[in-house]
Structure formats: C-alpha cells, structure tokens
Amino acid sequence: MSKLAENIISLVGGKESIDSVTHCMTRLRFVLTDDMEAETNKEQLESLEGVAGVVNNGGQFQVIIGNNVETVYQEIEAQLGKEKEEGSKEDKRNWLDRFFDTLSGIFVPVIPAIAGAGILKGLLVVLVNLGWVSGESNTYMVLDVISDAVFYFLPILLAFNAAKKFRCNPIIAATIGTILLHPTFTGVVAEGNVAIDFFSIPFTLMNYSSSVLPIIIGVWLLSYIERFIKSWMPKVLDIVFTPVFSLLITVPIILIVIGPISIWIGDLVSTGINALYSNLTFIAGMVLGAVYPLLVLTGTHYGLLPIMLQNISSNGYDVILALCAAGNTAVAGTVLSVYFKAKSKTNKSLSISSTISGLIGVVEPGLYGLIIKYKKLFGAVFAGGAAGGLIMGIFQVESTGFGLNPLGGLPVFFGDTFSYYLIGITVSFIVSLVVGLIIGLPEEENK
Structure with missing residues (x-):
C-alpha cells in the first residue's frame, strides 16, 4: 500500500498540488490546485495495480480503489506529512459540487454503523418470525436497542x-x-x-x-x-x-x-416523494433503477442518503434503496456478460471479480474497469436496472435500514416484500446479462 500511495501522490501532481484529500466507501477524493498533470497521467493512474478507475468530476479528482480505500487513504495522509485542512484555500468549485461533497463527508463515515444496524434489524425480524426469539423477551429488547440506537x-x-x-x-x-x-x-x-x-x-x-x-x-x-x-x-x-x-x-x-422548519421540510419532502412513488410506481422504479449507476459513476448517489434516512425516520421503512439495488444488480449482470464475450484473460478475470463485488454492493470496479471502457454496455445496464426497478416499484419493496445491495445488506429487506425484492434483483441480473450478451464487445477488444 505504501508504494501505491506514493505512486498516486506522484501522478496526481505531487504533494504541492494536493489541496485536500478525503475518501468515501470506495474512492479517494482529491481537490487539486491544478489538475492538468493529473489529467495527463490519467492512463498511468488507471494502470496501477489496486486502482479500479479514475474520474474527474465535480471539482474533485477521484481515484477509485475499492474496499482498501481506508488503508490507502491513511498511507497517503502519512506520506503527505500533515493533515490537509479542508477549505484551507479558496474553493473554486460551484455550489452544487460543494453541496454533494459536504453530504458525502457527513454521511459516508456513518454508513458502516447504519448498515450494520440495518442488517441486525432485518435479522431480528427473521428470528421473531421463526419463533427463535420472543418479541416480549429481554433478549429481543437488547437486540432491538442495539439495532435501533444508531438511528435514534x-x-x-x-x-x-x-x-x-x-x-x-x-x-x-x-x-x-x-x-x-x-x-x-x-x-x-x-x-x-x-x-x-x-x-x-x-x-x-x-x-x-x-x-x-x-x-x-x-x-x-x-x-x-x-x-x-x-x-x-x-x-x-x-x-x-x-x-x-x-x-x-x-x-x-x-x-x-x-428545528421545526427543518422537520417540516424533511417530512414534506419524504411525503412528496412517497406520494409520487405511490402514484407512479413503475415510472419512478424504472427511471431510478436505470439511472442509479450513473449517479454512482459521478459520486452524486450520496444525495439520496438524507432522503432514505428521512423515510426511515418518518415511516419506519424506505423504498428507494430497493431501486438502487436494481441498478447495482444490473451492473453486476452486465459485467458478467463480458466474461462470455471477452478474449483477453485480463478482461475475463476483471469480469468475474467485478461481478462478485457488484453483487455484494461495490459496483465501481465494474463501472470503471469495463462499462466505461465499452460504453455500449450502458444499454444493458439501463435495461436491467429499469426491469428490476419496475418490479420493485410495482410491489413497493421496502427496506428497514441501509446496507450494501443487492446482497451485502440483504437482511434490511427481510419483511413482507422480501420475495418481490428477490424477484426484482433476479430479473435485473438476467435482463442485463442477456442484453449485454446481445450487445457484445467491439472488435478491437480481440486485439
């Protein structure tokens, strides 16, 4: 990790070019004083072992690492020799870019706790339904407090x-x-x-x-x-x-x-979205299921987190996460289609690893490693996401918490609509896989 961190610092322009660096769940987010050198070295960055992709978006130069991002981030911080104070220089990004960066910085560190609590909530439902734990027992009370505390x-x-x-x-x-x-x-x-x-x-x-x-x-x-x-x-x-x-x-x-105004606004937004969703279930499901991977691609998907949490706070459940799961599953199905069409061992290997990580809930390796490279595959992603989102929307699939999806946080979907969730992600995966096979890869991939 030390060598990877050293190479990343060098290729983004060196220590003097880094104004600040933060990270989310899968990517390093650099704010650079000048991104010209980083843009020039983009291909070299993408070729580093341990780097899944690079994107320059929203005033941030983002290096996609994956699950090891925390380790790489700490090594970069150590090599920089000091903490980079955010906002130490004039921030030239527009207000929307700064807004999403702020949301990311506030919510991403809390995601592991929310995901863990959400999974426990789902497992608790199963334990009660199976009769293994009584809803009146002290054991249930303790588990309920553990799963609910982070939300409260x-x-x-x-x-x-x-x-x-x-x-x-x-x-x-x-x-x-x-x-x-x-x-x-x-x-x-x-x-x-x-x-x-x-x-x-x-x-x-x-x-x-x-x-x-x-x-x-x-x-x-x-x-x-x-x-x-x-x-x-x-x-x-x-x-x-x-x-x-x-x-x-x-x-x-x-x-x-x-407080009163914010609570009122939050409830109004949550009620409005749920009302729109209830009346236009398949349209809303298809649209968000299809475009969610694009939000992940640009890092703007964190804008949905406050809405999901507000839904859970107001209603006890959320309907948006299931649509996100349809989009993630579509990415996994699409990158698996590459395995059957690719000639190179590198692409076949990347396809399998990206499919596994995508099904768990980390889709960046597939998005940046394959789908961006073969852009026609976006057609398969959109088709699979829309198909799965359609089913999620029609049956209004609910989650009781937040977790990696489709499979990484499966227990948050345990409940009355769980069977429809399984149908939705299955349809999303199959449709994206079939469409991906039909689209295929360009001839130059064979060279």
Missing part, C-alpha cells in the same frame, strides 16, 4: 461529522445533538406538551430522534457563531467561554426556528 442517536453522529466539514468544534456540535435528544425534551414531546416557550418566545418542541436536517443546518450555523466569538474572545478565556456562548446562542435558534 443519528443527530449526534451527524453533528460530529458535520463539524469536521464546517470546521468547528466536533465535541460542541455533538453536544448540541445530545441536547436535542435529552430525556427531558423527549419526555415532554411524548406527553404531548409540545407548545412551550423560552424567555416568553413560544415555539413547538419536536422529536429530533433519527432526524437529519435540523442538526446539519444547526452545526452549519454553529460554525459561523463559533468563528465570530473566537474573533473577539481573549485566548485565555476561549477554552471555557466560547463553548458556553456557542451553546447558548445556537441551541435556542435550533429549537425555536431551525
């Missing part, structure tokens, strides 16, 4: 990550999350006494468990308030009084203004 306390986890992106104190941000979830507040809401006041200012107290928008917007506000206080606070008093004033100013604004 999600604002605290998001607050910590948001603080890193907005460059304010992560502990103070997490403290705000704990305040919103304090038993006194949750108890008042549970009793129905939500109309309260603060210094005679009336407001509606909300239930912030599992919420997304209030804490993210609140921490964004905290970042400005904290910097303003630090600008005039004497250094000798900073360690105590900056947190005090930050909390006293930020928390009431969240409770009185940001």
Whole structure:
C-alpha cells in the first residue's frame, strides 16, 4: 500500500498540488490546485495495480480503489506529512459540487454503523418470525436497542461529522445533538406538551430522534457563531467561554426556528416523494433503477442518503434503496456478460471479480474497469436496472435500514416484500446479462 500511495501522490501532481484529500466507501477524493498533470497521467493512474478507475468530476479528482480505500487513504495522509485542512484555500468549485461533497463527508463515515444496524434489524425480524426469539423477551429488547440506537442517536453522529466539514468544534456540535435528544425534551414531546416557550418566545418542541436536517443546518450555523466569538474572545478565556456562548446562542435558534422548519421540510419532502412513488410506481422504479449507476459513476448517489434516512425516520421503512439495488444488480449482470464475450484473460478475470463485488454492493470496479471502457454496455445496464426497478416499484419493496445491495445488506429487506425484492434483483441480473450478451464487445477488444 505504501508504494501505491506514493505512486498516486506522484501522478496526481505531487504533494504541492494536493489541496485536500478525503475518501468515501470506495474512492479517494482529491481537490487539486491544478489538475492538468493529473489529467495527463490519467492512463498511468488507471494502470496501477489496486486502482479500479479514475474520474474527474465535480471539482474533485477521484481515484477509485475499492474496499482498501481506508488503508490507502491513511498511507497517503502519512506520506503527505500533515493533515490537509479542508477549505484551507479558496474553493473554486460551484455550489452544487460543494453541496454533494459536504453530504458525502457527513454521511459516508456513518454508513458502516447504519448498515450494520440495518442488517441486525432485518435479522431480528427473521428470528421473531421463526419463533427463535420472543418479541416480549429481554433478549429481543437488547437486540432491538442495539439495532435501533444508531438511528435514534443519528443527530449526534451527524453533528460530529458535520463539524469536521464546517470546521468547528466536533465535541460542541455533538453536544448540541445530545441536547436535542435529552430525556427531558423527549419526555415532554411524548406527553404531548409540545407548545412551550423560552424567555416568553413560544415555539413547538419536536422529536429530533433519527432526524437529519435540523442538526446539519444547526452545526452549519454553529460554525459561523463559533468563528465570530473566537474573533473577539481573549485566548485565555476561549477554552471555557466560547463553548458556553456557542451553546447558548445556537441551541435556542435550533429549537425555536431551525428545528421545526427543518422537520417540516424533511417530512414534506419524504411525503412528496412517497406520494409520487405511490402514484407512479413503475415510472419512478424504472427511471431510478436505470439511472442509479450513473449517479454512482459521478459520486452524486450520496444525495439520496438524507432522503432514505428521512423515510426511515418518518415511516419506519424506505423504498428507494430497493431501486438502487436494481441498478447495482444490473451492473453486476452486465459485467458478467463480458466474461462470455471477452478474449483477453485480463478482461475475463476483471469480469468475474467485478461481478462478485457488484453483487455484494461495490459496483465501481465494474463501472470503471469495463462499462466505461465499452460504453455500449450502458444499454444493458439501463435495461436491467429499469426491469428490476419496475418490479420493485410495482410491489413497493421496502427496506428497514441501509446496507450494501443487492446482497451485502440483504437482511434490511427481510419483511413482507422480501420475495418481490428477490424477484426484482433476479430479473435485473438476467435482463442485463442477456442484453449485454446481445450487445457484445467491439472488435478491437480481440486485439
């Protein structure tokens, strides 16, 4: 990994060209002061053993690594010799690129915990249905708490990550999350006494468990308030009084203004999407199932995470993840078709490994290693994703959490619609495989 990290740093333009580097689940994300050299060396980067692909998108130069991305990232950080502070230089990316980068930075670190909890939720359903665990037992209670805690306390986890992106104190941000979830507040809401006041200012107290928008917007506000206080606070008093004033100013604004409005907006968006989905199930299913791999290709699929989490928070289930599973399965089926058409051992080997990783839920190797290379195969991806998404949409397949899909997080789909989920991903895989075989590969692949 040391040599791979060294080569990547060199080929993207050296240490002096790297403004910042972060990572998501499968790719390194570089913000470069000048990406000309990195673009020139793109083919060399793609040829490195351990690199699945390269894409320059949204103001970021992204190097796709796969499951080892965390190890490579840590080695790069070590070789750079210091932590690269995000935003240390003027960010010239447009607002949309910065928005998706921020979402990625906030949500991606939480995904492993959410995925693990979601899988446990699904397994718990199976244990109860099989009669192995009673829903009234203490064992069920413990397992239920383990699977539910990450969702209930999600604002605290998001607050910590948001603080890193907005460059304010992560502990103070997490403290705000704990305040919103304090038993006194949750108890008042549970009793129905939500109309309260603060210094005679009336407001509606909300239930912030599992919420997304209030804490993210609140921490964004905290970042400005904290910097303003630090600008005039004497250094000798900073360690105590900056947190005090930050909390006293930020928390009431969240409770009185940001929280109620954010909860209302989140519920409105969730309700609107579900209403649209309920009335246009096959259209919505086909479209998202077909285009989801394109979102993965550009790294914008993280924009769906807040919507999925809001759905789970509001309804107890989500319908979007199943459509994403149809798209991922279509990629796996398409890259398997390459195995039967390719002449080179390299492509055959890449096809098998990419099919396996794609079925687990990591589709970047197949997308960047084969489908981008043979662009006509996108037809197979779209066909398979649309076919699987159609079935998922018609039967409104639900998930109770978040996990790698189609198979990596299978238990999150356990429930009344599980059989339709299996049918959906099977159809998606078969359709994409057959269409991929029909499309075939260009003649130059044989050379």
